[in-house]
Amino acid sequence: MKITKIEAIPVRIPKDGNKVETRKLYSNVSWDRCVYSCCYESLFVRIETDEGLIGWGEALAPVTPEVPALIIERLLSDILIGKDPLENDVLYNCMYHTMFGRKTNTGFMLDAIAACDTALWDLKGKILNQPVWKLLGGRYRDKIPVYVSGIVRHGFKDDAEAALDYMSKGFKAFKGIPLDYSFREKLGPDAILLYDGLWRYSFDEAITVARKLREMDAAFFECPLAPEALDDHKRLREITGMPIAIGEAERTRFEFLEIFMKNAADFIQPDIGRTGITELAAIANLARAFNRRVAPHESMGMGICIAASIHICASIPNLYMLEYKELTTKLANEFLDKPLKCEAGYFEIPDGPGLGVEPDYEKLIKYKAE
Numbered sequence: 001m002k003i004t005k006i007e008a009i010p011v012r013i014p015k016d017g018n019k020v021e022t023r024k025l026y027s028n029v030s031w032d033r034c035v036y037s038c039c040y041e042s043l044f045v046r047i048e049t050d051e052g053l054i055g056w057g058e059a060l061a062p063v064t065p066e067v068p069a070l071i072i073e074r075l076l077s078d079i080l081i082g083k084d085p086l087e088n089d090v091l092y093n094c095m096y097h098t099m100f101g102r103k104t105n106t107g108f109m110l111d112a113i114a115a116c117d118t119a120l121w122d123l124k125g126k127i128l129n130q131p132v133w134k135l136l137g138g139r140y141r142d143k144i145p146v147y148v149s150g151i152v153r154h155g156f157k158d159d160a161e162a163a164l165d166y167m168s169k170g171f172k173a174f175k176g177i178p179l180d181y182s183f184r185e186k187l188g189p190d191a192i193l194l195y196d197g198l199w200r201y202s203f204d205e206a207i208t209v210a211r212k213l214r215e216m217d218a219a220f221f222e223c224p225l226a227p228e229a230l231d232d233h234k235r236l237r238e239i240t241g242m243p244i245a246i247g248e249a250e251r252t253r254f255e256f257l258e259i260f261m262k263n264a265a266d267f268i269q270p271d272i273g274r275t276g277i278t279e280l281a282a283i284a285n286l287a288r289a290f291n292r293r294v295a296p297h298e299s300m301g302m303g304i305c306i307a308a309s310i311h312i313c314a315s316i317p318n319l320y321m322l323e324y325k326e327l328t329t330k331l332a333n334e335f336l337d338k339p340l341k342c343e344a345g346y347f348e349i350p351d352g353p354g355l356g357v358e359p360d361y362e363k364l365i366k367y368k369a370e
Contacts, residue, residue: 001127003080005048006116008072010065011302012369013040013331026063033199040331041065042302044364045072045115047123049085055123056359058304059115060273066369068112075099076116086127088120092278110251110274117276118308118355125354132308132355136281136315143346144313146324147173147194149298160186167191170344173321175222179209184216193217194245197224203232210242220245220267220295233264243267248297251275253282260290267320271297273305277312284316298323303332306340307355310347322347335359 012025015038026035043061048054059068079094095113099105125132133139148163148171156162160183163174173192177183184193195218201209206224213221222245225232237244245267250256251274259265270283284294294316296309306329313322324342333339337358341348350356 001053001084001086002050003047003083003085004050005046006072006077006080007046007048008069008112008115009044009046009364010061010069010369011040011042011044011364011367012037012065013367015039035063037063040300040302041369042300042305043068043111043115044302044304044359045119046361047080047085047116047119049123049127053123053126055085055119055121055126055354056304057115057117057119057122057276058273058301058308059111060271060299060301060305061111062300067108068115071109071112072116076112080116080120085120085123088117088124089278091120092117092276106251106255114251114272114274114276114279117278118272118304121277121308122304122354129353131349131351131353132277132311133314133349136277136312139314139349140317140319141314143348144310145173145319145321145346146171146342147175147192147295147321149175149323149325150327151176152326159183163187163191170346172345173219175323177216177218179212179216181216189217192219194219194222196222199223199226201225203229203236206232206236207240210236210240214240214242219243222246222269223248230259230262230264234262237263237266245269245295248299249274252279253286256283256286260286260292265292267293267295269295269297269323271299271301271305272309272312273299273301277308280312281315284312284318288318293318293320295320296322298325298328300328301332302328303336303340303357303359304355306332306347307350307357310340310349311355313347314349335364 043059043065045057121132151159151162153162175194177193220243243266246265247268248271270280272280313319
């Protein structure tokens with residue numbers, strides 16, 4: 001069996017129903033410094049074999065998904081077409097080393113590789129008629145624990161009331177909480193509280209916030225400082241005793257090794273849309289050597305990323321929890337042949353070979369970004 005065709009599909013979906021052409025595509029958030037899209041954006045890749053089997057992958061591409069799409073079309077396709085899809089580990093390394101000597105083995109290049117790698121795992125599962133979690137060595141759990149990221153109010157007057165409603169439905173962990181001890185008092189001692197600093201604090205500010213979070217018995221402080229400031233993350237841990245979670249922007253085991261060697265984090269947060277399945281599995285194994293837990297990041301993944309995250313979470317022993325965004329999952333399900341289910345604080349593991357879900361190609365292609 002050989003790979004015969006690769007199609008990269010960058011998508012851009014308006015958030016408010018208006019045509020993409022009627023608005024500015026990107027905007028800066030002054031306190032965050034990052035650029036954000038005014039639409040939902042992602043990159044899908046479709047890999048086909050000479051026997052008609054198809055594997056699907058997705059990159060986390062919330063800004064300019066056309067860029068990793070072009071990398072796939074112009075560069076990675078030549079590496080993969082004609083190759084045996086079952087040799088996915090070899091193919092990952094062939095893709096990775098393509099630009100290795102030019103030090104472009106991060107960023108958009110790795111995003112493109114991640115999408116192709118996930119598609120190859122999905123394809124391998126379909127060829128062998130096995131779910132991805134089994135190909136990864138088996139599953140440690142039958143369902144995946146999650147934390148709610150970005151509380152959806154559903155008409156409630158504030159986040160606390162909305163969180164209590166989630167708790168009545170079996171959810172118990174929440175990120176995006178206010179720095180207010182009354183939130184802990186309202187939710188009670190059984191709620192797990194997580195806080196995302198979005199890289200925006202100075203070191204002194206982060207100390208103040210971390211101490212407040214300790215008072216609230218928060219489980220971790222995510223991205224408190226600039227991602228490059230690993231030594232300061234270590235100092236913050238030592239001074240405050242507050243558990244730190246970082247790593248959503250890193251893409252390789254080599255980047256995470258530096259985090260571990262510097263003792264800069266208690267939890268790591270690789271995103272499968274930036275790492276792919278092969279590398280995230282390697283990162284999780286490396287984390288085991290340093291006795292660190294994995295809380296995979298899940299941002300704007302539209303179905304394939306979420307399903308792939310669920311499979312990897314099933315297969316690693318050192319999982320903490322997977323990020324769950326209600327609105328993103330709802331959007332993703334509009335493009336899948338069967339819905340991803342998250343109930344009572346857990347994702348169900350999709351049934352079937354490969355990732356167990358399939359995008360609606362005709363619906364997806366309508367939103368292709370030109």
